[in-house]
Amino acid sequence: MExxxxxxxxxxxxxxxVVNGIVETLEExxxxxxxxxxxxxxxxxxxxxxxxxxxxxxxVGRVVDAARVACAGEVGERSRxxxxxxxxxxxxxxxxxxELLERVTLVSGAEARRRSALGAATRSRYGLTGEAMExxxxxxxxxxxxxxxxxxxxxxxxxxxxxxxxxxxxVALRGAEQELVAAAVGSGDAAGDDAxxxxxxxxxxxxxxxxxxxxxxVFLDQDGPEPDDERAMRRRGFRFGRxxxxxxxxxxxxxxxxxAGLGRLFDAHLAPRSGGGFMTxxxxxxxxxxxxxxxxxxxxxxxxxxxxxxxxxxxxHPTIGGAAPTVLVSVRAADLKEGHGVAHADGVEIPVxxxxxxxxxxTGGMQQVxxxxxxxxxxxxxxxxxxxxxxxxxxTLRDGGCLIPGCRVPASWCEIHHVxxxxxxxxxxxxxxxxxxxxxxxxxxTSGWGIRMIRGAPQVRPPxxxxxxxxxxxxxxxxxxxxxxxxxxxxAVA
Ligand SMILES: [Zn+2]
Numbered sequence: 238m239e240x241x242x243x244x245x246x247x248x249x250x251x252x253x254x255v256v257n258g259i260v261e262t263l264e265e266x267x268x269x270x271x272x273x274x275x276x277x278x279x280x281x282x283x284x285x286x287x288x289x290x291x292x293x294x295x296x297v298g299r300v301v302d303a304a305r306v307a308c309a310g311e312v313g314e315r316s317r318x319x320x321x322x323x324x325x326x327x328x329x330x331x332x333x334x335x336e337l338l339e340r341v342t343l344v345s346g347a348e349a350r351r352r353s354a355l356g357a358a359t360r361s362r363y364g365l366t367g368e369a370m371e372x373x374x375x376x377x378x379x380x381x382x383x384x385x386x387x388x389x390x391x392x393x394x395x396x397x398x399x400x401x402x403x404x405x406x407x408v409a410l411r412g413a414e415q416e417l418v419a420a421a422v423g424s425g426d427a428a429g430d431d432a433x434x435x436x437x438x439x440x441x442x443x444x445x446x447x448x449x450x451x452x453x454x455v456f457l458d459q460d461g462p463e464p465d466d467e468r469a470m471r472r473r474g475f476r477f478g479r480x481x482x483x484x485x486x487x488x489x490x491x492x493x494x495x496x497a498g499l500g501r502l503f504d505a506h507l508a509p510r511s512g513g514g515f516m517t518x519x520x521x522x523x524x525x526x527x528x529x530x531x532x533x534x535x536x537x538x539x540x541x542x543x544x545x546x547x548x549x550x551x552x553x554h555p556t557i558g559g560a561a562p563t564v565l566v567s568v569r570a571a572d573l574k575e576g577h578g579v580a581h582a583d584g585v586e587i588p589v590x591x592x593x594x595x596x597x598x599x600t601g602g603m604q605q606v607x608x609x610x611x612x613x614x615x616x617x618x619x620x621x622x623x624x625x626x627x628x629x630x631x632x633t634l635r636d637g638g639c640l641i642p643g644c645r646v647p648a649s650w651c652e653i654h655h656v657x658x659x660x661x662x663x664x665x666x667x668x669x670x671x672x673x674x675x676x677x678x679x680x681x682x683t684s685g686w687g688i689r690m691i692r693g694a695p696q697v698r699p700p701x702x703x704x705x706x707x708x709x710x711x712x713x714x715x716x717x718x719x720x721x722x723x724x725x726x727x728x729a730v731a
Pocket of ligand 1: 646
């Protein structure tokens with residue numbers, strides 16, 4: 238699968254349609270440079286001329302270096318590990334980003350790694366919804382991109398400061414970065430108070446910068462001698478941020494073993510097949526038919542959703558007022574009926590969509606509460622539409638996991654979906670409940686997947702966009718039922 242460069246953003250150069258011209262323009266620049274510096278013998282220049290040309294050539298080199306780093310950063314981003322077989326490096330037959338860069342640019346492996354590390358530290362990052370986030374070293378990124386800061390000086394700042402990132406106060410770290418960039422490019426008051434007003438600011442060489450950066454690193458990591466784990470215990474955290482664009486950001490620092498445990502859960506659910514083996518041709522075909530188009534970030538989000546639902550259902554957590562810690566969502570009956578409006582979940586500051594409310598009701602049940610005009614409760618329905626643990630076990634035995642072919646979410650992580658909605662008279666009965674993972678449940682109304690029950694056994698039909706003319710087929714991932722089917726298959730003719 239080839240991605241077009243025009244659809245990406247390398248260091249903010251992109252203007253749609255211009256990318257194709259960049260290579261030609263660079264070729265023109267290269268020719269003119271050859272014309273300027275390639276045909277004159279420096280032996281004939283005066284000392285001043287020689288040094289002026291040396292500095293001017295370096296200024297051009299810094300611009301070129303910034304572009305090299307931006308390209309390397311983007312190559313690295315498209316080759317990140319979680320893309321699996323879709324990694325750019327893999328698709329081009331290389332084992333690592335550095336190997337791909339070496340092949341394209343013919344530089345050494347060490348130089349390729351330097352460029353890609355600096356590229357990663359200075360490229361804009363993108364959040365779940367594609368919004369641009371600041372680079373890891375925004376000051377270095379800006380100075381590099383402007384051609385003021387050379388790649389080796391930039392590398393010095395990033396390498397020295399990055400080691401303190403986990404322990405340094407972020408504000409102090411940002412301050413150190415700014416100071417060092419200012420010292421390198423000669424801006425700000427880095428030259429000191431005693432510099433006379435019109436003197437050109439003193440610019441540090443990369444080696445002088447390294448000395449300064451090391452002093453900063455010691456300052457930023459004052460806890461240096463303290464054992465890592467005590468410091469980590471103190472700094473661990475998990476936070477909800479302020480809602481933005483309909484999403485709640487989370488941030489935090491996990492202890493390595495906690496991150497490892499979460500990582501294992503992600504791996505187990507996101508690897509092509511648990512255990513990391515190769516997929517069979519049939520599994521591969523199923524996966525392709527499933528039309529999986531979630532990003533790795535989105536898939537991890539959905540794993541978190543399943544972890545939360547599974548934990549809440551487990552009965553092993555403290556209850557709230559005697560009830561399992563489930564989310565309470567309220568919605569006006571009229572809004573639900575007419576299909577517009579929003580619902581509200583306890584404990585979050587922004588509304589949730591009706592689609593989310595329907596999903597929660599489908600799987601978790603609902604209770605009707607009727608108020609009079611003054612707000613008094615005048616009717617209280619009994620809780621309904623909630624599958625019992627007994628029903629859940631039976632459905633689990635029958636379906637074995639998410640019904641959507643190619644989906645690998647196991648039964649214990651699935652929700653139970655009413656095939657015929659309660660509103661249309663669908664009963665909360667095993668003949669009307671099937672297992673779907675959080676994502677396929679959430680998107681079942683819009684994804685085009687069809688589900689029907691034939692004598693109490695589920696069949697699915699792929700959406701037309703995936704498999705035009707595709708028919709209904711029986712599905713199960715239950716090992717018991719699969720064994721059953723094999724046994725009833727007519728014996729092969731010898
Ligand atoms: Zn699924």
